[in-house]
Amino acid sequence: MKKKVVNAMEVARLAGVSQSTVSRVFSPSTAVSEKTRHRVWKAAEELGYRPNALARGLIMNKTKIIGLIIRDIQNLCYPEILDKFIKGLRAKGYHVLLAHTENNEVNQDEVYQFLEYNVDGIIVIDTLLSLNTLAHLSKYNIPIILFNQYTEASSCSYHFVGCDNYAAGKDIGEYLLKQGHHQYACITGHRNGFMSHECEKGFRQVFQQRGIKTAIEAGDGTYEGGYKAAMRLLKGGSPPDAIFCASDLMALGAADAARSLNLSIPEHVSIVGFNDSVMASLHPYSLTTWRQPFDELIAITIKTLLDDIDGRIKSPVSILLCGVLIKRDSVRASHNTDGALNSE
Amino acid sequence: MKKKVVNAMEVARLAGVSQSTVSRVFSPSTAVSEKTRHRVWKAAEELGYRPNALARGLIMNKTKIIGLIIRDIQNLCYPEILDKFIKGLRAKGYHVLLAHTENNEVNQDEVYQFLEYNVDGIIVIDTLLSLNTLAHLSKYNIPIILFNQYTEASSCSYHFVGCDNYAAGKDIGEYLLKQGHHQYACITGHRNGFMSHECEKGFRQVFQQRGIKTAIEAGDGTYEGGYKAAMRLLKGGSPPDAIFCASDLMALGAADAARSLNLSIPEHVSIVGFNDSVMASLHPYSLTTWRQPFDELIAITIKTLLDDIDGRIKSPVSILLCGVLIKRDSVRASHNTDGALNSE
């Protein structure tokens, strides 16, 4: 059985002071004489005392716990993002209670769990909160921030920080256009989230503006999905020589599909991915892709959340940061408008 | 400011019962009449009441929180493992307080944090606890389980569950031997952990037994490290035609190094990885690798931990499970002993 840890009362007895004084010693910026402070420290050290965060949280109504909900993503930048959040929050004295969901909307239950533990704030990564959940949450005035997923249907009281995927899609489209291609296509992810739509929308916008047709194929976010979608495109009527994939993994699948048809990259087909994951830089792929500015995004997310927790923010904050194109070798060099593929 | 959530007293007032009764309704298996139970439920529903886990944890000395410490690993099976732990623990009603470390030994501070929140148990993934930390922890009788990392210097009171890497290394060595190669090499990871050593030891053992020499090169766990280590090997005096890499990522690097020397895989060089990560199955690599039985390992870890928490275990448990070789196309087919590469 788990043993009880030593409490402030025992430290007080050993140090020959009151329990209140022990508490004060462990509360930052409270007046205690240097002498007693040392006595208490020594006693605490000797007994291995550390204040009980649960009791503290109970009385202070602040737990220093942040509830983090992340979507079940095998493909994405999960480790990177998670690590950075944990580190960043930790540096500010906060701890992370972690939950994850596989749905497009957070399980209401997860949020209730967080509420039971009286978390100081909630970060939702790559997924959404249902209106029900939001309504319930709004009663408690607990800061919520959505990271990299957004919904328009919100009169809501949460913050949003994410990548400007519309701009990203546009940039990618314009880059492919500038490099000169004949037929443009886009392989979309499986998520019905706002963010991926934005990305696709930006991409299409570039061509729509100029009256150029683009083919859209649905991948499902996986390698296989990308492979198959690319196959459909490349074996179709007007095979593209420029494909933008909404995720790196799909892009790798698309690249391998092209190669299996004896098309070289980037000579016959240019491919652009999204996310700049580890795999993108692998030698046989050397994928041109889009890097989201996670460092800044996460720093802003944490700052915003803590500012809200500490009452320094009144109204919802909404921040979009643009990423940057990482140019590798999967897009053909400029001005090479000829020599493109017109038949299978 | 965060608002106070509704408490049991308010529910009691609305339902016209005592606060104790409300508590009983939310404590499983406590005798309450059907009629009052319904009244309380209705009142609770109406007010949106959920018991405060902190207060409950304080009085019960059980928080239903598990502290999880994971090493900062970009390459490994981080997402998979983490997801499975969270899901598995969640299914048993436990929550995860997450910390991570980049060191070979867990930061003592992390453990103290867990203690402050009075976690019911601690899972340490892929790293170790210092003797100091262990000494401190042992005072509290709090269940600890080490996952996939182990130290021999332990008189200790923690459990251990992991992959039998020695057996894995042996299996891999024997497989490469069976397929017939001339010169065997091993690229090791950067960690000075027990587990990777075991793996390497098993591999070497196979050849030592038979008086066959093996070359050992240190990678650092990264793609680049694998690439460079393979380069050193392949450009060296007696270049290997069979290379075992202690991680998939290094194996990919090694594969690309071989290709850059115009060596094909597996005709000129066989390569075996470790972990069966997503990248291993990528088309251009189709890497033969080792899959650790994470599902079972994690299930056992959780079961052991919860058994200990509930007092069903008296002495430390130590469990090793063997993985399985995933045969793809990076190792040459059997009995093809000739045609191996003897010079650069």
Add this chain to the structure above:
DNA sequence: TTGAAAGCGTTACCAT
């Protein structure tokens, strides 16, 4: 079956 009251380990207020 239910209610009153003690206690979990803190912090915060009011004295001194």
Add this chain to the structure above:
DNA sequence: ATGGTAACGCTTTCAA
């Protein structure tokens, strides 16, 4: 600067 005491929201014992 320090000590006494109420309060945080819950579970649990003891009475009724």
